[in-house]
Amino acid sequence: MTRSHTIAILPGDGIGPEVVSCALEVLDAAETRYGFTTTRTEYAAGANHYLETGELFTEVQDQLRDADAILFGSMGDPRVTPGILERGFILEMRQRFQQAANVRPVRLYPGVPTPIAGLTPERCELVIVRENTEGAYVGQGSTVHAGTPNAVAMQESLNTRAGIERVVDFSFRLALGRRKKLTLCHKTNILVAAGQLWQEVVADVAQRYPEVETDYVHVDAMCFHLPLTPERFDVVVTDNLFGDIITDLGAVIQGGLGVATSANLNLDATAPSMFEAIHGSAPDIAGKGWANPSGAILSLALMLGHLGEGDAAQAIEAATVEVLGSLPALAGADMGATTAELGTRIADIVRSGRANTELVPDSLLATLAALPASR
Missing domain, CATH: 3.40.718.10 (Isopropylmalate Dehydrogenase)
Structure with a gap:
């Protein structure tokens, strides 16, 4: 039987939609290579939706609760008073869904400048x-x-x-x-x-x-x-x-906010966990192709590890590390490639099976789901 997972997608604001789009391209490649499927539903959460409707987390919590996991881009916009989106959506979700543990790996990857x-x-x-x-x-x-x-x-x-x-x-x-x-x-x-x-x-x-x-x-x-x-x-x-x-x-x-990832874990399986890069919405560079999608793609790997897809998670991490190590800069106009181009490079490595997993032999992202049982 084909393994299947239900994913809620929250692209959010600023560079969020750009980096999430890259992560989903990599997810397509991982599904092809590793034999699992996902059912994805995108939700219009964030500044534009709030300004149009006044809605925050409460209006979508029932739909999100049905997902196996949530992939989140970023939230925050200068048009919205600071604290409204952060408190009314992000913190509200963490508390309502009892995402009790925020897990952030701090790992300097080979070839990444510090x-x-x-x-x-x-x-x-x-x-x-x-x-x-x-x-x-x-x-x-x-x-x-x-x-x-x-x-x-x-x-x-x-x-x-x-x-x-x-x-x-x-x-x-x-x-x-x-x-x-x-x-x-x-x-x-x-x-x-x-x-x-x-x-x-x-x-x-x-x-x-x-x-x-x-x-x-x-x-x-x-x-x-x-x-x-x-x-x-x-x-x-x-x-x-x-x-x-x-x-x-x-x-x-470990090289900057653009390469860092995190998981917001519900520890008793009563609600979905959420996975996100930690860079924020960066509205000043949104739409320019200057955002490094690695944090979002590594968040995807962390999510897949949580869902039991350890091989895919390790391959995604290894492919991301390979591409990161080749960049002249980790963000901005000097990266040597656009946001979308970097996503495609990583997806191509995953799809081809060429990911050098020796780069991440002890991957936390791949093994998160295999934690020892609580005593």
């Missing part, structure tokens, strides 16, 4: 797992005396043991299949209450995984150690806000 002098691919291969539904992003806050010299703003950060434990347990399972080291990143000397809860949960869950070594690093120290000694880290688990910050630092280390 701004860190002397850094080699052998030294940079880690995963940051960010709690994705709580912390400072729950949206609870208020402003009194707004617009006056006496304005006061309060913003709450929510941390629950249940929310922390599910993402910590996932991180231990991920570490168990890798180099068996887990690092908690927080700010326990200042954020004492939240930090203590995180530390208690890590200590308790660690008893289930005696094979995994544990470590702790303050978030400010992480900003120092991550670019200079990334080899120190295997799996890093952290809260929502800290994770948002240090993963962008990780993306710079």
